[in-house]
Amino acid sequence: LTSGLEAAWTKLKGEEVLTKENIAEPMRDIRRALLEADVSLPVVRRFVQTVSDQAVGVGLIRGVKPDQQLVKIVHEELVKLMGGEVSELVFSKSGPTVILLAGLQGVGKTTVCAKLANYLKKQDKSCMLIAGDVYRPAAIDQLVILGEQVGVPVYSVGTEVKPSEIAKQGLEEAKKKKIDVVIMDTAGRLQIDKAMMDELKEVKKVLNPTEVLLVVDAMTGQEAAALVTTFNVEIGITGAILTKLDGDSRGGAALSVKEVSGKPIKLVGRGERMEDLEPFYPDRMAGRILGMGDVLSFVEKAQEVMRQEDAEELQKKIMSTKFDFNDFLKQTRTVARMGSMTRVVGMIPGMGKVTPAQVREAEKSLKLTEAMIEAMTPEEREKPELLAESPERRKRVAQASGKTEQQVSQLVAQLFQMRARMKNLMGIMEGGSIPTLSN
Ligand code: GDP
Numbered sequence: 001l002t003s004g005l006e007a008a009w010t011k012l013k014g015e016e017v018l019t020k021e022n023i024a025e026p027m028r029d030i031r032r033a034l035l036e037a038d039v040s041l042p043v044v045r046r047f048v049q050t051v052s053d054q055a056v057g058v059g060l061i062r063g064v065k066p067d068q069q070l071v072k073i074v075h076e077e078l079v080k081l082m083g084g085e086v087s088e089l090v091f092s093k094s095g096p097t098v099i100l101l102a103g104l105q106g107v108g109k110t111t112v113c114a115k116l117a118n119y120l121k122k123q124d125k126s127c128m129l130i131a132g133d134v135y136r137p138a139a140i141d142q143l144v145i146l147g148e149q150v151g152v153p154v155y156s157v158g159t160e161v162k163p164s165e166i167a168k169q170g171l172e173e174a175k176k177k178k179i180d181v182v183i184m185d186t187a188g189r190l191q192i193d194k195a196m197m198d199e200l201k202e203v204k205k206v207l208n209p210t211e212v213l214l215v216v217d218a219m220t221g222q223e224a225a226a227l228v229t230t231f232n233v234e235i236g237i238t239g240a241i242l243t244k245l246d247g248d249s250r251g252g253a254a255l256s257v258k259e260v261s262g263k264p265i266k267l268v269g270r271g272e273r274m275e276d277l278e279p280f281y282p283d284r285m286a287g288r289i290l291g292m293g294d295v296l297s298f299v300e301k302a303q304e305v306m307r308q309e310d311a312e313e314l315q316k317k318i319m320s321t322k323f324d325f326n327d328f329l330k331q332t333r334t335v336a337r338m339g340s341m342t343r344v345v346g347m348i349p350g351m352g353k354v355t356p357a358q359v360r361e362a363e364k365s366l367k368l369t370e371a372m373i374e375a376m377t378p379e380e381r382e383k384p385e386l387l388a389e390s391p392e393r394r395k396r397v398a399q400a401s402g403k404t405e406q407q408v409s410q411l412v413a414q415l416f417q418m419r420a421r422m423k424n425l426m427g428i429m430e431g432g433s434i435p436t437l438s439n
């Protein structure tokens, strides 16, 4: 998907303004990229139409190039397509919050039960799991083991009792123990059948759940969106959980579910570990699909405080991996001028999240960095290799700035690390798959 979209932008280089004519070819690329990512055809059609209408309407905006303009429109529309805002889990105001999980076999329901409990535990909610997959004894054992792993009680009465009866008993138990959130695992089948739907309906009636979440496998592409629709029509659901986004899923599921079914994706699974469950952020997902990580939002933030040309220059540098000490200094100063480092540092590709302690540390090291870079010759700033290769040069910089040689070496290493990260990001973008950058 990413490489297909990349091709679309390059076709607009040199154009002054977006027109019906010059967007025709980029729009074909976008259409093809979406179809290849297994987004459903009606969704692709509507998406392309909306983007085209908007693009032709924007006219000339000073300082913004047409290709960037189109990226921005596509980004905004992708976010809208995926539901716009984060769709939060709903909690019951009185009594336990009940979450019923449904889905086909092997999609990750049982794993999600434990992951979700682990996730909610961190929000100081007490949880209990109910083992409702009575067809395979191994399924109950699996849930018990996972429950132990995350330190959450599992209610199970074996395989002889009907799921709706287990649900009833489990819920009573949870009320007695004043549990905050009850999560019920259910059996899946290889495909939708009447018995499964009837069983789910019965369980739902007994539990009167706050959330009914359909667990779907991202690898199934647009099939996932169709499933969400069917389950919603049959039993009524409140949202979906998309699992296995860490695999080589082509992204179609994430893009189609909301549009096709009207139900939001609330959470996503990105791996087999208990920590690998997070809220679904449409804007971050759109950023990943566009293959730019968070460069886009970094540039937007930068634009608020920098002049347009500087911001564009910096973006080019970040994308071209020719990142030298002048850029390093500019970026560090911009970040400082933006005040809130926590917000911004996280947006620089590959830097990830930072803790408040790290922020204070970063503010202190800004002064240090400035002093050392100012002690470099213009040539050294442009060619950091000179410093990497020569201990004598590093020694001179250290003496001139009143720092230690070790501090200078660290700064040089840091620059090369940033370059490597950016190069990495470019590699991911050119690789064509949706980068699963951790947040
Ligand atoms: P269920 O039949 O729906 O209950 O599915 P399970 O919870 O038993 O999961 C089936 C398999 O998928 C297990 O091997 C899980 O470890 C794996 N799995 C579940 N979620 C994810 C995920 O987000 N990423 C990856 N890579 N594997 C997952």
Ligand code: MG
Pocket: 109, 110, 111, 133, 139, 186
């Ligand atoms: Mg299971």
